[in-house]
Amino acid sequence: xxxxxxxxxxxxxxxxxxxxxxxxxxxxxxxxxxxxxxxxxxxxxxxxxxxxxxxxxxxxxxxxxxxxxxxxxxxxxxxxxxxxxxxxxxxxxxxxxxxxxxxxxxxxxxxxxx
Amino acid sequence: xxxxxxxxxxxxxxxxxxxxxxxxxxxxxxxxxxxxxxxxxxxxxxxxxxxxxxxxxxxxxxxxxxxxxxxxxxxxxxxxxxxxxxxxxxxxxxxxxxxxxxxxxxxxxx
Numbered sequence: 001x002x003x004x005x006x007x008x009x010x011x012x013x014x015x016x017x018x019x020x021x022x023x024x025x026x027x028x029x030x031x032x033x034x035x036x037x038x039x040x041x042x043x044x045x046x047x048x049x050x051x052x053x054x055x056x057x058x059x060x061x062x063x064x065x066x067x068x069x070x071x072x073x074x075x076x077x078x079x080x081x082x083x084x085x086x087x088x089x090x091x092x093x094x095x096x097x098x099x100x101x102x103x104x105x106x107x108x109x110x111x112x113x114x
Numbered sequence: 115x116x117x118x119x120x121x122x123x124x125x126x127x128x129x130x131x132x133x134x135x136x137x138x139x140x141x142x143x144x145x146x147x148x149x150x151x152x153x154x155x156x157x158x159x160x161x162x163x164x165x166x167x168x169x170x171x172x173x174x175x176x177x178x179x180x181x182x183x184x185x186x187x188x189x190x191x192x193x194x195x196x197x198x199x200x201x202x203x204x205x206x207x208x209x210x211x212x213x214x215x216x217x218x219x220x221x222x223x224x
Binding site for chain 1: 157159163201216
């Protein structure tokens with residue numbers, strides 16, 4: 001079974017621009033969560049989508065948004081990029097998200113903002 | 115608010131030298147504890163889920179154990195390929211959000 005895939009793997013953007021990242025979950029998984037990983041803050045939860053609905057949201061500004069499609073694929077958008085948005089963005093999928101279900105991570109998208 | 119603390123931050127071992135990593139947690143109601151391995155520039159790789167105190171899980175040279183306040187990841191006779199950052203995480207009580215510890219960076223020298 002194919003794992004979680006993320007595109008693109010690497011991205012370089014300029015301050016003020018916007019970016020869209022994509023995540024395809026494991027087949028059959030309906031929950032997709034997004035995390036930001038930085039050396040100083042570690043892994044921080046951004047949001048979770050289930051059945052095309054945002055079910056949970058972390059403490060990030062409104063510039064960070066996402067959506068999920070009917071095939072469970074998810075996209076994350078960051079508008080008006082800031083230097084501090086440089087990070088590894090990870091998505092994780094799980095079967096339903098209810099209960100303590102294991103989350104399986106993709107390889108991440110490395111975003112560099114200059 | 116859930117809190118997860120891992121120690122040590124970094125651990126350097128010689129090949130074959132066994133040791134343990136610690137993950138202490140403070141949660142309102144434990145719904146499970148996850149261990150992940152992360153190699154540089156890659157996403158975390160799922161290792162174990164533990165649900166209740168006293169539970170143990172094993173995989174090759176790794177064994178994870180759980181008490182009411184902490185979890186240990188025991189590494190027996192490690193090899194250089196075990197070098198990675200090991201992360202533990204707990205799911206929040208009301209949803210699937212994971213709270214991660216800062217990780218232990220393990221280096222195994224040949």
